[in-house]
Amino acid sequence: MTYRDAVAHAIAQEMARDPSVVFIGEDVGAAGGVFKATVGLLDRFGPTRVVDTPISEQAIIGAAMGAAMTGLRPIAEIMFSDFFAVCWDIVANEIAKARYMTNGQLALPLVIRSANGGGARFGAQHSQSVENWAMAIPGLKVVAPSTARDVAGLLAAAVRDPDPVLFFEQKSLYPSRGEVPDGEVVDELGRAAVVRRGSDATVVALAAMVPRALEAASLLCADGVEVTVVDLRSLVPLDVTTVAASVAETGHLVTVEENPRLCGWGAELASIIAEEHLFDLDGPIVRVTTPHVPLPAADALEDAAMPSVERIVEGVRRSLA
Amino acid sequence: MKELADLATSASHEAAPPPRDVRLRIYARMVEMRDFEKRAHDLFLQGLVKGTSHLGLGQEAIAAGFGAAMAPGDYTFATYRGHNHTLARGVAMAAVMAELMGRAGGLMAGKGGSMHLTTVGKRMMGSYAIVGAHLTIANGAAWSAKLRGTKDVVVCFFGDGATNIGAFHEALNLAAVWSLPVVFCCENNRYMEYTPISHVTAVEHPAADRAAAYGLSPVLVDGNDADATYAVAVAAIARARAGEGPSLVEAETYRHGGHSRADPGKYRPEEELQAWLSRDPIPRYRQRLVESGVDASTLEEIELSSARAVDEATQEAMASPPPDLFVVERDVWADGGSSWRR
Ligand SMILES: Cc1ncc(C[n+]2csc(CCOP(=O)(O)OP(=O)(O)O)c2C)c(N)n1
Ligand SMILES: [Mg+2]
Numbered sequence: 001m002t003y004r005d006a007v008a009h010a011i012a013q014e015m016a017r018d019p020s021v022v023f024i025g026e027d028v029g030a031a032g033g034v035f036k037a038t039v040g041l042l043d044r045f046g047p048t049r050v051v052d053t054p055i056s057e058q059a060i061i062g063a064a065m066g067a068a069m070t071g072l073r074p075i076a077e078i079m080f081s082d083f084f085a086v087c088w089d090i091v092a093n094e095i096a097k098a099r100y101m102t103n104g105q106l107a108l109p110l111v112i113r114s115a116n117g118g119g120a121r122f123g124a125q126h127s128q129s130v131e132n133w134a135m136a137i138p139g140l141k142v143v144a145p146s147t148a149r150d151v152a153g154l155l156a157a158a159v160r161d162p163d164p165v166l167f168f169e170q171k172s173l174y175p176s177r178g179e180v181p182d183g184e185v186v187d188e189l190g191r192a193a194v195v196r197r198g199s200d201a202t203v204v205a206l207a208a209m210v211p212r213a214l215e216a217a218s219l220l221c222a223d224g225v226e227v228t229v230v231d232l233r234s235l236v237p238l239d240v241t242t243v244a245a246s247v248a249e250t251g252h253l254v255t256v257e258e259n260p261r262l263c264g265w266g267a268e269l270a271s272i273i274a275e276e277h278l279f280d281l282d283g284p285i286v287r288v289t290t291p292h293v294p295l296p297a298a299d300a301l302e303d304a305a306m307p308s309v310e311r312i313v314e315g316v317r318r319s320l321a
Numbered sequence: 322m323k324e325l326a327d328l329a330t331s332a333s334h335e336a337a338p339p340p341r342d343v344r345l346r347i348y349a350r351m352v353e354m355r356d357f358e359k360r361a362h363d364l365f366l367q368g369l370v371k372g373t374s375h376l377g378l379g380q381e382a383i384a385a386g387f388g389a390a391m392a393p394g395d396y397t398f399a400t401y402r403g404h405n406h407t408l409a410r411g412v413a414m415a416a417v418m419a420e421l422m423g424r425a426g427g428l429m430a431g432k433g434g435s436m437h438l439t440t441v442g443k444r445m446m447g448s449y450a451i452v453g454a455h456l457t458i459a460n461g462a463a464w465s466a467k468l469r470g471t472k473d474v475v476v477c478f479f480g481d482g483a484t485n486i487g488a489f490h491e492a493l494n495l496a497a498v499w500s501l502p503v504v505f506c507c508e509n510n511r512y513m514e515y516t517p518i519s520h521v522t523a524v525e526h527p528a529a530d531r532a533a534a535y536g537l538s539p540v541l542v543d544g545n546d547a548d549a550t551y552a553v554a555v556a557a558i559a560r561a562r563a564g565e566g567p568s569l570v571e572a573e574t575y576r577h578g579g580h581s582r583a584d585p586g587k588y589r590p591e592e593e594l595q596a597w598l599s600r601d602p603i604p605r606y607r608q609r610l611v612e613s614g615v616d617a618s619t620l621e622e623i624e625l626s627s628a629r630a631v632d633e634a635t636q637e638a639m640a641s642p643p644p645d646l647f648v649v650e651r652d653v654w655a656d657g658g659s660s661w662r663r
Contacts, residue, residue: 022468048468054498059457059491066461069446070396071469074461089488093451094458102439102447103429104652138653138661162655190663238662272662 004174006148007037007113010155011075013184015045018073021159024051024060025077025113034079035115035174057087061112065095068110073159081116081130081168088133095164096139111158111165116144117208117258118290118306119172123297129258129290131206132265134166135235141189142235144168146210148178150233153187161189170207170258190237194246198226201252201316204243204269206232209256209307216312227254227316235265243269244277251282252319256307257289264289288315336552343389344610345623347547350385351603352627354405357414360631361404361421366583369639370421374435375402379545379577382602383508384409386550387476390558396444396466398459398477401436402508403448406478410443414634419641426641430648444473453483456492456505463496463503463567474561475503476554482513484527490534493569497535502561504554507571508544514580515588528571537569544572545602548609577601 001009015021023041025033029052032039042050053060057078064076078084084091091112098106118127134142141163145151151169158165195210196217205213210231217227228246232239247253253273255266270285288307296302338344358378364370377384380402388409391397399406407417412428420427421435428438436450446462449455459477466473483489484507496503507528511518524530529539542553550572557568575597579586586594607620653659 051499054491054494056491056495058454058488059460059495062454062457062459062488062492063461063464063495066446066458066463066475067465067468068461069441069458070462070465072465089451089454090457094449094454098447099655100653101429101433101437102441103432103648104657105429105439105441106447107655138659141654236661240662 001148001177001180002174003148003151003169003176003178004035004037006151006180007155007169008039008041009180010152011038011041012044014156014159015041015049020071021073021075022049022051022067023075024053024063026053026055026060026079028052028077033077035171037169037174038077057083058090061087061090061095064110064112065090065098065108068108068164069098069106073109075111075113075159078112078114080126081114082125082128084114084130084133091140091166092137096137100139107162108164109162111155111167113155113167113169115171116168117170117172118295118302119208121297121299121302124294127295127302131168131235132259132263135265135268136263139164140236141165142168143189143233144170144207144235145233146170146173146207146231148176149180149185150187152180152185154189154233156186157189160186165189168207172208190234190239192233192239192242193231194228194242195231196227196229198228199250200225201227201254201319202230202243202246202250203227203254203256203312203316204230204232204266205256206235206265207258209258212307212309213256213312215309216316219309219313220316225316225320238269240272244273247273247277248280251280253281253285254312254315254319255287256312257287258306259290261287261289261292283319283321286315286319288312338548338613339389339551341615343551344548345615345619347385347389347551348606348610348620349623349627350388350409351381351547351606352624353414353630354381354384354408355603356627356631357408357418357634358404360635361418362578364422364635370435371423372434373581374421375581376578377402377405377576379597379601380508380510380574381405382547382606383478383506383544383550383572383574386547387506387554390551390554391474391476394444394471394473395558396446396459396462396473396475398446398455398462398475399448400455400479401448401450402480403438404435407438407440407445407448410440410445412440412443412445414630415637418634418638422638423643424638424641425644426638431644432648453479453486453488455479456483457488459503460492460496460501463501464499467502472562473502474558476506476558477503478506478508480513481507481509481511481518481527483507484531485522493535496567497537500564500566502564503567504557504561505567505569507569508574509571510574510576512576512580512589526571528569532569535569537567540568540570542570542572544574545600545605547602547606
């Protein structure tokens with residue numbers, strides 16, 4: 001199954017299971033989504049539960065919030081994650097703070113899915129990796145799968161979660177294929193996965209950076225360097241335990257982040273490891289990130305900006321030097 | 322003022338006056354709101370209510386009229402100027418007062434404050450302090466009520482200033498397109514914080530004149546006439562409950578005090594203020610009740626019992642201890658805690 005099909009698969013699984021699950025967004029119904037990730041849902045569940053909206057990001061996310069506080073479990077789509085900026089008030093001030101401000105009176109079981117990140121040559125306003133924006137807001141959970149299997153399991157878990165979850169689908173991964181087991185797939189949020197084991201260094205990656213980290217690991221292996229690759233899978237909750245346990249074995253930490261450098265998720269992870277596990281480290285923590293720039297459009301420029309396999313290899317070598 | 326005088330004659334006398342018991346309930350509520358907010362203001366000046374507070378003094382006829390027209394299952398969404406809308410749903414005064422004072426016994430144990438009063442159990446779904454945002458959230462509750470097949474209606478209050486923010490447009494359009502059971506009520510008190518709405522708005526009636534853009538009929542009502550606001554609320558809520566879609570009501574009113582805190586409101590012309598003070602919704606309603614044959618002792622009893630209730634609520638709030646500090650890290654997430662890692 002493709003990463004793209006896993007989205008519709010997971011939504012269908014949850015809508016079939018729970019009649020309170022509804023799905024709204026721009027062009028998500030009749031058109032099946034601009035990335036064709038939600039094809040078939042309108043036919044199967046009808047226009048009451050799968051609803052095409054106007055181009056009104058605030059109204060979409062506000063509707064999801066009001067519905068979530070009154071008994072539904074909405075899934076809303078923000079077509080491109082850059083557009084979160086248009087409705088950030090509803091996300092960051094309304095949704096994220098509601099439970100806290102009301103002393104636990106309001107619960108918001110909702111999911112906002114969005115196509116995130118670069119690789120499609122769409123230019124600066126349709127390509128940014130904004131998962132670190134979300135991570136900075138208390139009250140949100142932040143998930144970013146790297147495989148079709150994880151889209152299925154983590155999206156289902158996000159729908160069932162009692163907290164608001166921002167679910168970042170990396171748009172260059174949509175055509176990627178992977179096994180998705182038959183039957184119901186549901187994961188637990190906040191569990192990183194060790195996707196390759198090696199004793200020389202720990203490389204932590206997210207979403208589209210996971211396959212790149214794995215490729216880098218193969219190249220390094222050919223040179224006799226064995227790295228562990230951790231797929232973080234979610235930023236909130238952040239699975240520090242898995243990362244720290246691996247660093248305790250390898251003594252080296254490299255993060256691979258698509259977000260621009262400043263305040264990227266790796267900065268938080270690096271600070272935790274430095275503060276709590278300094279004496280497990282045998283070399284500097286290295287962060288491989290997109291430089292602190294908006295993403296350029298041209299293929300050569302975009303490729304130069306995003307962390308490449310070569311830069312990951314180089315980052316690991318720097319950590320080991 | 323001319324058009325308001327017209328409104329007063331048109332809107333309030335078109336519909337038959339509400340029954341006597343409803344009128345007495347509305348009167349009692351308005352008196353309680355007034356007494357409560359005056360006390361809140363005193364306590365603010367004494368430094369016992371901290372931070373900020375936005376009073377609805379002078380605007381009570383809207384909260385009370387709508388409150389009387391709503392069924393227990395209907396939902397309220399309000400702004401930071403939300404004390405009256407909270408009291409209108411029958412929320413205990415002492416808990417509201419304690420919240421204003423930052424005490425453990427507050428409605429949200431001190432975590433929300435004056436601008437975020439919420440009582441989900443009474444379907445007071447929150448007071449929101451980012452101008453305009455809650456109109457979109459009110460839609461969501463209305464959509465949910467509709468999908469779940471309930472007959473519950475949402476009433477969403479907001480200020481005149483909110484009509485110029487994008488969320489207003491997005492919310493009104495979506496409510497109309499989805500034919501949602503929601504009543505949007507603009508409390509046009511003529512000012513945003515300090516700037517008159519007329520200085521920054523392309524139309525005369527910031528809400529009503531825009532209704533047509535959403536396929537809605539303009540509804541303009543004298544917001545200082547509780548019979549009129551009640552009548553308009555009954556009609557709009559009935560329409561929503563019958564599945565006939567949203568309404569946009571503009572209630573013209575005036576705040577007696579400043580925008581917030583200790584603002585004396587000196588940016589407002591004295592004649593304007595005096596004209597509106599003479600249209601104070603409470604004495605006006607009282608007089609109407611007397612003229613309709615309610616005896617003075619009934620009204621005095623209402624007034625005394627309100628004064629007593631506010632005194633008791635104040636004492637109860639004062640007796641409430643400060644919040645336990647552990648709540649700072651409670652209820653960020655559904656597990657009750659604030660831990661973002663494992
Ligand atoms: C988006 C946003 N901009 C500005 C403010 C600051 N602010 C708070 S209340 C207010 C005035 C709002 O006026 P209006 O909508 O007429 O409501 P009123 O206070 O008169 O009830 C402003 C500008 C805010 N809270 N949110
Ligand atoms: Mg105003």
